[in-house]
Amino acid sequence: MSKRYFYIVSYDISDDKRLREMHKFLKDYGEWKQKSVFECWLTPEAYENMKAGIKRIFKPREDRVRIYRLCETCRKKAFSYGWGELPDDFEEDVIL
Numbered sequence: 160m161s162k163r164y165f166y167i168v169s170y171d172i173s174d175d176k177r178l179r180e181m182h183k184f185l186k187d188y189g190e191w192k193q194k195s196v197f198e199c200w201l202t203p204e205a206y207e208n209m210k211a212g213i214k215r216i217f218k219p220r221e222d223r224v225r226i227y228r229l230c231e232t233c234r235k236k237a238f239s240y241g242w243g244e245l246p247d248d249f250e251e252d253v254i255l
Contacts (some may be wrong), residue, residue, distance in 0.1 A: 161202040165234050167227040168197045168209075172217060181216050181224075185209075 168185060172178040172195070182191070188209045189199030201209065213224050229237070 161204065163200045163202055164206070165229050165231075166199045166201055166206065167229065168199060168213075168224065169227075170195045170213075170217070170224045171222060173221045174218075177216055177218070177222065181213070184212050184216060 166189070168189065170181055170185075172181050178195075182195075185191070185197045185199075188201060188205065189197040192198055199209070210226070217224055
């Protein structure tokens with residue numbers, strides 16, 4: 160099985176139709192956390208597929224998408240207030 164890595168994807172889409180399309184698209188890659196934020200456990204291949212899909216949906220001069228890869232150490236140092244919990248479903252290499 161291919162190794163999976165943890166990503167945070169956030170987006171700000173100016174058009175309502177593209178906004179809905181982006182949300183629907185990202186549901187296939189991760190878990191919706193709040194407004195325009197997803198947490199994703201992805202193989203390198205799935206990550207590349209997700210990026211290609213994002214590029215097809217968004218308009219660079221009107222929208223913004225940010226993707227953050229968190230290493231295991233950083234992910235474990237993260238904290239959450241409220242009812243949400245940080246995922247720990249997969250193992251990941253520590254990247255220094």
